[in-house]
């Protein structure tokens with residue numbers, strides 16, 4: 001484990017279609033630090049810039065201003081191949097819509113990230129089977145996504161994200177397509193991954209989901225506010241309600 005934070009952004013900005021009528025400032029001067037082993041939520045309304053931030057943290061997109069350091073490495077200094085390797089080694093992705101390949105069974109979906117490595121086929125299959133067992137799906141290796149429930153599909157995608165044992169798990173609205181009970185199961189899996197030492201960044205518009213994290217950051221109009229209170233914003237001078245719920249019915 002290195003001394004640098006796993007994630008550090010400095011004055012990060014992202015403008016889409018700059019200089020045109022369609023210009024959008026999606027990120028505005030975002031400073032964010034996430035240490036190894038933290039479980040952090042990034043919460044905000046739709047359009048506040050959460051996915052834009054996740055795409056930059058995940059090295060899927062580049063900022064138009066500022067700097068992003070992943071585990072001490074300035075990502076802008078990497079070429080395309082080095083960036084792809086960093087992504088493969090350090091980051092697992094979870095999406096709201098699972099993003100599984102519908103024609104492949106669970107085992108082959110989970111094996112996918114290993115196809116970029118020199119791992120022999122038999123070992124890839126063995127590791128994928130193990131990863132599926134770890135998310136409670138040892139009995140579903142030959143099921144295709146369409147033959148599984150939403151919660152099962154999301155667990156397959158978690159197994160896929162973790163197959164290279166990356167330090168960082170980035171999840172963008174991972175429970176958005178699930179009922180609340182199934183969503184809780186997915187959040188429990190994240191908690192156990194945190195207990196195993198992984199760093200989790202959970203993106204959500206839902207305060208009830210965000211509160212599972214140890215720390216909650218709030219995005220508003222592309223700007224990040226560090227918050228400790230996922231269930232409502234406090235105005236200056238307003239004290240925190242005793243039960244921790246702002247705006248709860250009296």
Ligand SMILES: Nc1ncnc2c1ncn2[C@@H]1O[C@H](COP(=O)(O)OP(=O)(O)O)[C@@H](O)[C@H]1O
Pocket residue numbers: 016017024025026044045046047048049050051052053
């Ligand atoms: N590829 C894109 N091109 C232009 N505008 C975009 C693009 N992606 C997102 N935006 C805009 O940037 C803002 C932030 O979007 P996004 O990061 O997806 O927010 P969130 O994930 O919080 O809903 C929104 O106004 C959105 O319309």
Ligand SMILES: [Mg+2]
Pocket residue numbers: 050051052172
């Ligand atoms: Mg989004």
